[in-house]
Amino acid sequence: MMSENPQSHSPDQHLSSYPSFTIGERFRILAPEDQAPRDERINLILAKGAFGSGEHETSASCLEILEELPQVRNARVLDLGSGTGILALAALKLGAASAVCIDINPAAVRTCERNCALNGLSGRVRNITGSLESLGEGDFDLVLANIYGDLLIDFAPGLVERTRTGGLLLLSGILWAYNYDVRSGYERLGCKVLKNHMLEEFSTVLLQKG
Numbered sequence: 314m315m316s317e318n319p320q321s322h323s324p325d326q327h328l329s330s331y332p333s334f335t336i337g338e339r340f341r342i343l344a345p346e347d348q349a350p351r352d353e354r355i356n357l358i359l360a361k362g363a364f365g366s367g368e369h370e371t372s373a374s375c376l377e378i379l380e381e382l383p384q385v386r387n388a389r390v391l392d393l394g395s396g397t398g399i400l401a402l403a404a405l406k407l408g409a410a411s412a413v414c415i416d417i418n419p420a421a422v423r424t425c426e427r428n429c430a431l432n433g434l435s436g437r438v439r440n441i442t443g444s445l446e447s448l449g450e451g452d453f454d455l456v457l458a459n460i461y462g463d464l465l466i467d468f469a470p471g472l473v474e475r476t477r478t479g480g481l482l483l484l485s486g487i488l489w490a491y492n493y494d495v496r497s498g499y500e501r502l503g504c505k506v507l508k509n510h511m512l513e514e515f516s517t518v519l520l521q522k523g
Contacts, residue, residue: 337377340403345431355406358431359397360424371459371485374510374517375400384455384481385409391453391475393445393468394460394486398425398438404455405434415441415448451475456482462491466498473502476522481507485517492516 333343341354349356379385379400386408392401395414405412414425422442429435441447445468456476458465465472465484476482482504487495489511496506499520508519 336373337380339380339407340376342399355403357399357402357406358428359399360427360431370512371515371517372399374512374515375457375459375483375485376403378483378508378510378517378519379403379407382407382455382481388454389452391415391448391451391456391472393456393458393472394464395425395440396421396459398428398440400457400459400483401425401438402428402432402434404457405437406432409455411437411439413439413441413448413451413453415443415445417442417444445471445475448475452477454480456480458482459485462487462495465495466491469495469498469502473499473504473522478522480522482520482522483517484520485515487516487518488514489516492518496520 331344333341333347335341335354339355341356343349343356343358345358345360385404388409390401390404390409390412392412392414395401395416398414401412401414416422419442422440426440429438453476456472458472465487472482484495496518503523504520505523506518506520510517
């Protein structure tokens with residue numbers, strides 16, 4: 314089965330170092346061996362491995378939106394197709410209370426667990442190998458899903474059901490061709506589009522459950 318994260322590559326790719334870089338106004342991505350500069354940016358330490366380090370346009374756009382959302386503070390977060398865990402970790406460092414990370418790829422889950430430890434956040438994250446059905450019920454304040462557009466359509470009922478009324482859904486990995494179908498599918502389930510960012514190839518949509 315294909316990985317749920319659009320930035321995934323072969324899970325056999327070795328962990329490797331990479332130059333640190335910034336995203337948005339608040340985040341810096343660092344390899345585990347790098348020394349964090351002393352400034353106001355939020356450092357996310359990521360073992361790159363097979364699942365990128367946040368450089369993909371979908372991850373970057375999600376981080377840029379997350380850093381602007383006051384609703385992140387104290388939120389209960391669900392990250393479906395979590396990959397490295399970058400989105401959940403970013404939300405936690407912005408003040409979210411807890412996160413559940415789900416990925417169908419066991420290698421991704423192991424990478425996410427390592428990154429949780431590298432960032433000192435293991436105690437606030439529950440990692441699950443599987444799909445949305447593996448979670449059971451939920452009542453999340455913020456749902457993150459950087460997966461393919463067709464999967465976002467398939468998972469729409471389950472994701473909306475697990476989002477509390479008034480909660481937010483930040484969806485990415487959506488090719489332009491799927492953008493309308495994703496937006497309209499979630500709107501039919503009672504969500505309102507707050508942002509619709511068209512990127513070079515993909516798009517990112519922020520919705521609120523009514």
